[in-house]
Amino acid sequence: MKQLYRIIWGICFLVGSVGVLERLTVGKKLMNLGSYISWGLWVSLYIYLIGLSSGAYLFSSLVSVFKLKPFEKLRRISLLASLATLLAALFTITLDLGHWERFWYVFTRPTPSSMMSWMVWIYSAYFLLLLFQILYTFRNSEKKVARLFLIGFPLAMAIPVCGGSLFGVIGARPYWHSAIFPVMFLFEAALSGIALLTLLGVIFGFAKEDKEGAFNILPKLILGLLIANITLESAVMAVPLWGQIAYHIDAVKLVLFGPFWWVFWIAHIGLGTLIPLLLLLQKAHPLRLAWASGLITLTFMSVRLNIVIPALAIPELKGLESAFIEKRLMFSYVPSLHEWQVTLFIASLAIGLFYLGMKFSSVIEMRRGK
């Protein structure tokens, strides 16, 4: 079975690598993005992975700061997952840049007024912090780790808040321009990150040897966060619909009833919310928990897609959609095969990095009590 997983992973990695090579040699011609829908699958994937990373880290920093003993065993796995998803996210956004070779200008020509600058600075600090934290954790330098978590806790809060603000400050897009976005991103990161950790915990057998009862508390925590997220999301949708100003509701209508309605209703509401909700409301069981957290983690990508794309799919001026008709001047977007191919690479990269981290660290041995 293990061999089969490795073969599948290898195929995904190889197929994806071809896409990355194409991106590096051909440029961005193979993408289906345009001048109007200028952010698509990769930016969605980026914020999805950043959410997973910061959410998982936020959880482990909470465990450390508030000394939540039952969850301490998940701390190492969460650090590795945070680093793997962060590296994958940074690689994704690098590929999305038109001139990735100039990314360092963000440090040499800083613009404090740009939320993107803050995002890069905070992520860089987070990356360094994670590296040191992993180093000290696996060296068992508990004092240093605890100190780093004290810095890391506000930083982990700032990451999703900054991500939400990146969209929230854009006044030109009424769908994004909401004060609730930074808060919503924080809750979303917490939900997706903790769901990922729970899934990994069950997969790697932490749930079976759970004397402290962590896996009895986790379903309740996920359930609470799921309800909080649905509440916030409902507010984002309902407030503009209630207001009935066409300019404000176009993007919301596109999410709910547009050509990709199924991304919201089936992937997000059905698979990512209702089924996990039903599973979590039942008596705690590792398998049910794995399914619930797995579904939440996986389908969370639909939430990210529904944040990024619909806001850009609404013309800012009436008549612009037919003013100059060209492939890259359309207000519709479906990711190209190339984009999916690179996404496959990113997914396999994150899994590969995590696996390597697990293999070369003492996480599994720790669990086995060796």
Add this chain to the structure above:
Amino acid sequence: METQEKKKFSRGDFLKMAAVAGTSCLAGAMLNPRDTAARGDDTLEAPAVDLSSLPPEIVNKNELLKMQQDLQRALKKPRGARKWAMVLDLRKCVGCSACTIACKAENVLPPGVVYRPVMDEEVGTYPRVTRRFTPRPCMQCEKPPCVPVCPVKATHKREDGIVAVDYDKCIGCRYCLTACPYNARTADFGEAYTEGTPKVQDYELRPSFEYKKKWPRKHGVSPIGNARKCHFCVHRVEKGLLPACVTTCIGGATYFGDNNDTDNLVSELISRPNITTLKSELGTKPKVYYIWG
């Protein structure tokens, strides 16, 4: 006697017509110099425009020549003392999109990049139906939302009010594209219209001369991968030529000039009560004005 009068009249008429035709040809030649249109790719020099040889009354009667004269006056001032503005008289716009194409040719714009599309709307209900054409260049906002979001200061506002993109600094994150409330920014994906044919045509591989620099069209080299937008043809303007969309507008619907100069034709139009801007409620204070009716 009758023949003599007729002859005399015809001669005067001929002279008037000749003067008008001559001026028009001269204006056309001056404002669209052949050397500029068919310039070699490695020259940035534009021929000097000399209006001093024309009688002032002719210059004042011809809006293009008047704008040209205004432009020459504006260029004598320091850059910071100028405030470029554009006026679009929608009553005169016939929706021919010549401005769009002129802009495409002038700036060698690839597929997916358009600086000045013309929006075509059908207004009213049958039988009272009409069409409204609205060209949409960059608004060169006084308070541009695209500037503060640029993480590397590539997008900046020049002292003459033009919102420019430093192609050498732009990282291609496209955050500015999302921030523009007019969808006036586009991304260069490095494509060519004749791609997929036996040969990518030379005219697509010409360099552009935006921002008074030579930008060769090569894979991975700016402006490929960058955000791109209308810049009021600043490379032409600072050489004493009107923007390409102004000189090619067959309806004479596009006006350009220095709004800091009260004698300017553009300033005169902007001071009229029927002037407006797009999405004025946003407070971006566009420097592109529209005359609706």
